[in-house]
Amino acid sequence: MTITQTKTTSPAPDERVAKRSPFQKLLGRPEVGALVGAIVLFIFFALVSPTFTQPGALATILYGSSTIGIMAVGVSLLMIGGEFDLSTGVAVITSALTASLFSWYFTTNVWVGVGLALVVSLSIGFINGWILIKTKLPSFIVTLATFLMLTGLNLGLTRLIGGSVASPSISNMEGFDSARAIFASSVNIGGVDIKITVFYWFALVAVATWVLMRTRVGNWIFAVGGDANAARAVGVPVKATKIGLFMAVGFCAWVLGMHNLFAFDTVQSGEGVGNEFLYIIAAVIGGCLLTGGYGSAIGGAIGAFIFGMANKGIVYAQWNPDWFKFFLGLMLLLATIVNLIVKRRAELK
Amino acid sequence: MNAKEIDQQTLLQNEKDPLTHTPVHLLSLDGVGKHYGNIIALSDVTMAVDNGRVTCVLGDNGAGKSTLIKIIAGLHQHDAGVLNIMGEERKFDSPRDALDVGIATVYQDLAVVPLMPIWRNFFLGSEMTSGFGPFKSMDVEKMKDITLKELAEMGIDLRDVEQPIGQLSGGERQCVAIARAVYFGAKVLILDEPTAALGVKQSGVVLRYILQARDRGLGVIFITHNPHHAFPVGDRFLLLKRGKSIGYYDKKDITLDELTAQMAGGAELAELAHELEQLGGHGDVVKEVQGEVADVAQTTGKTYE
Numbered sequence: 031m032t033i034t035q036t037k038t039t040s041p042a043p044d045e046r047v048a049k050r051s052p053f054q055k056l057l058g059r060p061e062v063g064a065l066v067g068a069i070v071l072f073i074f075f076a077l078v079s080p081t082f083t084q085p086g087a088l089a090t091i092l093y094g095s096s097t098i099g100i101m102a103v104g105v106s107l108l109m110i111g112g113e114f115d116l117s118t119g120v121a122v123i124t125s126a127l128t129a130s131l132f133s134w135y136f137t138t139n140v141w142v143g144v145g146l147a148l149v150v151s152l153s154i155g156f157i158n159g160w161i162l163i164k165t166k167l168p169s170f171i172v173t174l175a176t177f178l179m180l181t182g183l184n185l186g187l188t189r190l191i192g193g194s195v196a197s198p199s200i201s202n203m204e205g206f207d208s209a210r211a212i213f214a215s216s217v218n219i220g221g222v223d224i225k226i227t228v229f230y231w232f233a234l235v236a237v238a239t240w241v242l243m244r245t246r247v248g249n250w251i252f253a254v255g256g257d258a259n260a261a262r263a264v265g266v267p268v269k270a271t272k273i274g275l276f277m278a279v280g281f282c283a284w285v286l287g288m289h290n291l292f293a294f295d296t297v298q299s300g301e302g303v304g305n306e307f308l309y310i311i312a313a314v315i316g317g318c319l320l321t322g323g324y325g326s327a328i329g330g331a332i333g334a335f336i337f338g339m340a341n342k343g344i345v346y347a348q349w350n351p352d353w354f355k356f357f358l359g360l361m362l363l364l365a366t367i368v369n370l371i372v373k374r375r376a377e378l379k
Numbered sequence: 380m381n382a383k384e385i386d387q388q389t390l391l392q393n394e395k396d397p398l399t400h401t402p403v404h405l406l407s408l409d410g411v412g413k414h415y416g417n418i419i420a421l422s423d424v425t426m427a428v429d430n431g432r433v434t435c436v437l438g439d440n441g442a443g444k445s446t447l448i449k450i451i452a453g454l455h456q457h458d459a460g461v462l463n464i465m466g467e468e469r470k471f472d473s474p475r476d477a478l479d480v481g482i483a484t485v486y487q488d489l490a491v492v493p494l495m496p497i498w499r500n501f502f503l504g505s506e507m508t509s510g511f512g513p514f515k516s517m518d519v520e521k522m523k524d525i526t527l528k529e530l531a532e533m534g535i536d537l538r539d540v541e542q543p544i545g546q547l548s549g550g551e552r553q554c555v556a557i558a559r560a561v562y563f564g565a566k567v568l569i570l571d572e573p574t575a576a577l578g579v580k581q582s583g584v585v586l587r588y589i590l591q592a593r594d595r596g597l598g599v600i601f602i603t604h605n606p607h608h609a610f611p612v613g614d615r616f617l618l619l620k621r622g623k624s625i626g627y628y629d630k631k632d633i634t635l636d637e638l639t640a641q642m643a644g645g646a647e648l649a650e651l652a653h654e655l656e657q658l659g660g661h662g663d664v665v666k667e668v669q670g671e672v673a674d675v676a677q678t679t680g681k682t683y684e
Contacts, residue, residue: 098682104455167618214502240516244516244517244519245508245515245516245517246508246515246517247496248517249499249502249503249506249517250503250504252494252495253492253495253499253503253504256492256493256494256495257491257492257493258488259490260490260492261492261503261504262474263452263454263474263484263486263490264474264503264504264505265474265475265478265504265505266489266503266504267475322490323494323495324494375676
């Protein structure tokens with residue numbers, strides 16, 4: 031028997047492939063549900079409150095969104111990789127406290143503390159990932175333990191070193207001004223002050239999207255989330271990918287932690303608890319599947335933007351902010367239902 | 380008994396590789412065994428895989444087929460005997476090790492990620508990149524083109540490489556997995572029950588790809604429990620039962636009937652007939668089973684009580 035070449039090269043269009051319009055292609059994207067939700071919400075608040083669409087208000091909304099969005103980038107990638115992290119909220123504070131307390135206690139240049147904080151944040155991510163790989167426990171348990179331990183460490187060490195529940199002010203220390211310029215300044219664009227975190231947020235989303243769609247690592251992230259055993263069998267370094275994802279979350283926590291520190295120059299050691307859910311909510315609203323293997327970084331960003339709009343929009347509309355959590359819950363429910371429908375259609379079509 | 384078994388002892392010394400004409404096999408196992416705790420999953424298995432030959436591993440559930448391929452594919456390590464790759468003794472630490480020496484495995488559960496597009500699955504773990512250092516990116520268009528072209532050359536006519544692989548039928552997914560292994564320069568292709576979950580027609584398609592892979596010079600290990608699938612494509616047949624080798628035959632020395640009889644196990648059938656008889660009231664069934672026993676006895680030349 032010879033090799034039968036039933037077909038030579040013919041990547042010509044196939045008649046069985048119906049031409050998909052750009053609109054239909056858009057519908058196949060994971061973040062489309064969130065995008066529709068964001069547009070509806072934007073129009074709604076624009077109609078209810080005239081101040082909502084003012085440039086100054088938009089800058090505030092973007093800033094609020096960025097403080098969630100920076101973390102949502104890492105959390106989205108991790109969720110696509112099939113894991114999630116409950117320690118992110120307090121890990122942000124841990125990072126800020128590390129930089130603050132170290133610089134203050136040893137009276138070093140604050141940049142030394144900033145560098146150490148990066149090492150600590152990446153290490154927390156590494157340890158989360160490493161324990162997960164070694165014990166094969168669900169990430170829920172592992173990161174819940176990390177969450178509790180970090181909460182305790184934040185409170186305990188801050189009191190032990192600084193003698194108070196808040197870290198001592200470092201605003202008069204060497205390097206503070208340059209660090210504030212990097213992490214907590216504003217950029218004036220067309221008469222509107224836009225916080226620098228907004229640009230970091232956009233940059234992180236762009237990098238994460240590029241990694242996901244255009245690099246080998248992106249392919250591995252989808253694969254370890256979609257089916258870790260299959261990925262391992264074809265030679266994907268599953269362990270390294272998962273640990274790397276936890277470390278990426280650690281990096282995002284460092285960026286946000288540094289912003290918190292240099293925007294306010296002291297850090298409350300008990301803060302951050304509960305924020306981990308906001309990051310997860312942003313990722314889920316943005317179309318990331320809780321079970322992994324599907325989602326996008328842009329989706330997480332849109333999720334964070336929805337959060338920012340709802341958070342500030344209620345204030346601009348002069349409603350009682352007590353209602354905010356109710357809206358957040360409702361949006362989460364609607365978004366997950368939309369995602370479920372989208373996923374089923376993607377699988378069955 | 381007509382079937383002449385390959386002598387386990389002389390096999391690895393005397394038999395020559397059809398391509399290189401040396402006694403060095405592409406892959407050979409010599410007395411390989413494996414236990415999990417106190418469970419002996421596999422003991423003393425000897426077999427050889429050569430270029431352009433299909434070695435079939437047959438056995439019922441729990442015969443040790445899966446353990447055997449997991450050892451060859453690098454998922455588990457054997458704890459007895461020797462695994463030789465081109466005459467060199469090896470023990471794999473991970474599937475990556477096995478892949479690096481050219482052993483590709485197409486698993487029963489396919490080792491594809493259902494939600495990912497076909498082209499991403501095709502290149503998963505071996506993505507093509509361009510650029511330098513941290514700016515290295517995947518060559519997406521090239522990978523899509525190659526996927527479409529390679530699948531077309533294997534005779535798989537696909538519609539759209541962007542669609543999630545989960546949308547393909549079982550047979551199509553098997554073929555994508557085989558094409559992937561062939562494209563990435565596999566020397567040894569392990570197929571774990573590729574026809575188990577398929578219909579008659581789709582099984583035929585998969586068997587055709589096995590022959591295509593063989594004709595491209597690959598050494599194929601075809602794991603199955605169906606002698607009707609194994610016999611037409613196989614060159615050698617290793618029969619496993621309860622973790623042990625119960626026979627190793629060359630195609631010229633055995634017929635399909637003999638293979639089936641060995642698989643079916645005349646002794647078990649005879650026992651079943653006795654049991655049914657004792658229960659009583661199943662006259663027709665008993666007669667049928669006894670008929671089968673007679674058939675088996677005839678082809679294997681043994682008698683069963």
